[in-house]
Amino acid sequence: MINLLELYIKLISLVLIGMILGRKLPTQFPTQLGKFLFWVGVPISIVAFLRQTDLSGQIWIAPAIAYLAILLGAFLAWLGIKGQAHLTNSLPQQPTQGSLILAAMVGNTGYLGFPITLTMVGKEYFAWALFYDLLGTVLGAYGLGVLLASRFGSKAGNYLHTAKAIVINPALWSFGFGLLFRQVSIPEVMEFTLEKLAWCALALSLMLIGMRVSRLNSWYKLKPAASSIFIKMLLVPLMLGFCLPLFGVTGEAAQVIVLQMAMPPAFGTLILAETFDLDRDLAVTALGMGLIVLLFTLPVWLWLF
Template identity: 35%
Template sequence: MPTSFPKYLGRTLYWVGVPLQVMVLARHSNLSLALWFPSVVTLTILFLGLGLSLVSLQSLKSLKYLSAFSIDRLMRRTSNRQVAEFRFGGKLLDLQLKLASFSRFCQRIWPPHRSGQGSFVLASMLGNTGFVGLAIAPSFVSKTYLGWVVVYGVANNLLGSYGLGVILASHFGQTQDRQNWSSKLRALLSVPTLWAFCIGCISRPIRFAQFIELGLNHLLWAVIPGSFLLIGMQLSRLKGGVKGLQAAALPAAIKMLAIPCLAGIGLTLLGVSGDARLALVLMAGMPTAFANLILAEEYDLDRQLAAGSILISTLGLPIAIPLWVKLFG
C-alpha cells in the first residue's frame, strides 16, 4: 500500500465516515431518554481515569523508594554476611533479592520524567470511542440506548480528547502551547462529529427516500471495517512498542479493566441495569485512543509509552468485551 494511504484513510474517516455513522445512529436512536445522564457519566469516568492514574503514579514512586530503602536497611544490619547467613539460613539473602527485583520492576514501569507521566495519565483516561466504540457498542445494545452510545462518543471526544486531554498534555508537555483560547474554541467547534450529531437529531422528523436510507446503511458497512483497517495499519507501524510494553501495561489495565469495572459497579448502585448499563460500560472500556499519540507528538510527551498502551489495550479488547457482556449485560 502507498505510505500515504493511512493518512488519507484517517482523514476520510474523520471528516466523512465517522460523522456519517454518528448522524445515522442519531437519526435511529431514541432521544426521548435523558441525554444529560451519559454526558455526566462520561465526564465522571474521565475524572475517574485521571484520579486512578495519579494515584498509581504516586504509589509506584512510593513503592520504588520504599523497596530501595528496605534493601539499604537490610544491608546495614547484615554487615557480617557470613554470620547473617548462618543465623537465617539463606532467607535473608532471598528477601534482599526479592526486594531488589521488585525495586527494579517498579523502576521499569514508573515513568520518572514529566513527559512519560503525561502519556501515562492520558493513556489511562482517553478511550477510542470514535473508531472502535461506535463500531462495536451498537452491536451489543438495543436501539433504545443507541443515543447514549452516540452521546458518550461525542462527549468523550469533546470533553476528553479535545478538552481535558489538551489541558493535561500542555501541563505535562515540554513545549509551550502558543494557541490562544479563541483558536482552541474554533478547533473544538470544528469537530465534525459534533455537527453530525446535531444534524442527525434535527433530521429525525424528516423521512428520507428509501434508497437514501438504504445507501446510508450500506455506507456504514464500509465505515466499520475501514476504521479497523486504519487501526491495524497504524499499529503495524508503531516503533518501539514492544520495548515499552512493560511501562504501558499498567495504564492499559486501568483503561481496560479498572475503569469499566468501577463504572459498572457504580451504575448498578445507581439503579441502572440492562442495556443502559452495558452501553456505558462498553464505551468506558474502549482501548486507549489514538488521540494519545497525536497529543504526544504535539506536546512532546512519551511516544513509546503512548504507542505501547494503544497496542496492549487494542489487542486486549476481544478478551474484555465478553467479560463486560457477561457481568453487566
C-alpha cells in the same frame, strides 16, 4: 455468543486487512483515509444511526459518566505514579507521567466503540454511545487532555488552535444535524443507502486502526503501559459499572456505557503525545496492548453486565 463471534470475526478480519494494506500502501494513505472518515465517513454514520436510535430515557447522563470515567482514570494513574515514587524513591520523567495519565483516561469510544456497541447491543441504544463519545470523550480529550499534556510536556500548547479544532469538529455538527434530520421523512431507497454507507464507514474505521497498528514498532515499554491499561480497561469500568444503577442506568443502556468505558486508549493520546512532546513510545505501546487486551476483556464485561 453468536453476536460475540460475529463481532470478533469482523474486528479481527478488518483490522488484519488494514494491517496488510498498511504495509503495502503509501505512507500517507492512512492519513488521507483518516481525514476522509473524520470529515465524511463518521458524520454520515452519526446521521444514519441517529435516525434509528431511541433518544428517550436518561440519555443525557452518558456524558456525565464519561467525565467521571476520565477523571477517575487520571486520578488512579496519578495515585499509581505517587505510589511508585514512595516505594522506589524515583519518579518517571515528566513526559512519561503525562503519557501514563492520558492512556488511563481517554478511550477509543468512536472508531472502535461505535461498531462494538452496534454489533453487541444494537441500533436502539447507539445514542448512548454517541453522547458518551461526542459530549464526553472528545471534549475530555481535547479539554482536560490538552491541559495535562501541556503540563507534563515540553511544548507549550496552542489553546486557540485546540478550541478551534473542537468547534469545527464535523462529528459534533453532524450530531446536531442528525437530531434535526430524524424528523424528516425520506424514501426507503435513500434510507437503505444511508445505512449501508454508515456501515461501510465503520468498516473503514476498523481497517484504519489496522493500518495504524501496522506502523507501530515500539513495544519495549510494556510494563508501564500495562499499568495504564489495567486502570483504563479494568479498574475504571469495574468501579463505575457497578455504580450505574445509582444513576438510574440499567439493562442495555448500562451495557453500552460499560463497553465505552472499557475501550482501549484512543489514538488521540498518541496525537497529544506527539503534539506536546510526551513519551511517544509509551503511548504507542499502550495503543497496541489495549487492542490485544480488548479481545479478552470484552466477554467479561458482556457477562458481568
